[in-house]
Amino acid sequence: MVVPLPGSGSIQVKDTIPLKFLASKDASDLQPCYTNFDISPPRVELENVRLTKSSSTLGGKHGIASSNGVHELLQCPVCTSSMYPPIHQCPNGHTLCSSCKVRVHNRCPTCRNELGNIRCLALEKVAESLEIPCRYQSLGCHDIFPYYGKPKHELQCPFRPYNCPYAGSHCDHVGDISTLVVHLKDDHKVDMHDGCTFNHRYVKSNPHEVENASWMLTVFNCFGKQFCLHFEAFQLGMSPVYMAFLRFLGEDHEAKSFSYSLEVGGNGRKLIWQGVPRSIRDSHKKVRDSQDGLIIQRNLALFFSGGDHTELKLRVTGRIWREHC
Ligand SMILES: [Zn+2]
Ligand SMILES: [Zn+2]
Numbered sequence: 001m002v003v004p005l006p007g008s009g010s011i012q013v014k015d016t017i018p019l020k021f022l023a024s025k026d027a028s029d030l031q032p033c034y035t036n037f038d039i040s041p042p043r044v045e046l047e048n049v050r051l052t053k054s055s056s057t058l059g060g061k062h063g064i065a066s067s068n069g070v071h072e073l074l075q076c077p078v079c080t081s082s083m084y085p086p087i088h089q090c091p092n093g094h095t096l097c098s099s100c101k102v103r104v105h106n107r108c109p110t111c112r113n114e115l116g117n118i119r120c121l122a123l124e125k126v127a128e129s130l131e132i133p134c135r136y137q138s139l140g141c142h143d144i145f146p147y148y149g150k151p152k153h154e155l156q157c158p159f160r161p162y163n164c165p166y167a168g169s170h171c172d173h174v175g176d177i178s179t180l181v182v183h184l185k186d187d188h189k190v191d192m193h194d195g196c197t198f199n200h201r202y203v204k205s206n207p208h209e210v211e212n213a214s215w216m217l218t219v220f221n222c223f224g225k226q227f228c229l230h231f232e233a234f235q236l237g238m239s240p241v242y243m244a245f246l247r248f249l250g251e252d253h254e255a256k257s258f259s260y261s262l263e264v265g266g267n268g269r270k271l272i273w274q275g276v277p278r279s280i281r282d283s284h285k286k287v288r289d290s291q292d293g294l295i296i297q298r299n300l301a302l303f304f305s306g307g308d309h310t311e312l313k314l315r316v317t318g319r320i321w322r323e324h325c
């Protein structure tokens with residue numbers, strides 16, 4: 001394995017040393033590693049090693065491809081997730097992540113030897129020196145991060161995929177906004193509307209069944225963006241209520257540049273809610289539980305519906321507008 005250095009040639013690190021450690025998972029390879037391998041130290045300080053995107057010596061064009069060997073090394077051989085300090089190793093050099101170490105009862109999962117408490121500082125240092133692209137590179141994030149800083153960024157990366165905003169089922173679908181819009185339409189049969197005003201009628205024949213599962217979702221296209229209007233019945237404390245709120249299909253900072261209003265009424269009375277759409281980064285449940293929307297007590301909803309309280313017939317009108325142009 002050749003690790004290129006910025007500006008100054010490359011160092012030669014023997015492929016066989018670290019890769020063998022990971023590859024030898026079978027019981028036939030029980031000899032102590034240090035008798036098999038030449039472990040003479042590299043001539044260059046590892047702290048100076050930078051694997052850059054431009055490295056072509058390893059045969060790949062991109063950062064991820066070119067540093068695959070190192071990436072493989074930093075993958076826990078047991079759970080295959082990326083390893084972070086403290087990285088452990090057995091006396092034979094088999095590496096292991098710290099959460100797996102707790103679970104293996106002091107036995108190396110690779111060679112079954114007693115594990116002890118040995119840290120693999122060399123690998124920790126190699127990891128520290130790496131700079132790698134965000135995992136959402138293919139979704140548009142072109143930033144490069146230090147190995148240890150990458151997970152923190154990825155949790156907040158604006159290019160990370162969104163969860164499906166549909167609240168009625170535990171849908172695992174994730175993707176960018178345009179993918180999700182197609183998914184909502186095709187897979188959840190959600191109503192799509194163009195325009196920034198709406199006039200919706202919610203009719204339910206048995207309004208006394210207030211279940212968390214009763215909800216409706218409509219998607220609005222306006223200002224070239226998409227908004228989800230949620231309408232649902234749930235139990236708020238002891239009281240059955242209906243709630244309507246709007247979520248924005250996009251990031252929170254962009255959601256804040258919009259406002260919306262909802263109106264519901266009947267029999268000469270009216271409730272008006274004005275709010276700011278919430279980003280779909282906030283889960284449907286989070287928004288609902290924060291009561292950030294139009295809440296209608298069931299008694300009032302039935303009063304608005306007219307009739308003999310056996311049918312819910314609510315007309316919700318609303319408007320979305322942009323606050324800062
Ligand atoms: Zn692990
Ligand atoms: Zn071992």
Ligand SMILES: [Zn+2]
Nearest residue numbers: 134136141157
């Ligand atoms: Zn990113």
Ligand SMILES: [Zn+2]
Nearest residue numbers: 164166171173
């Ligand atoms: Zn879905």
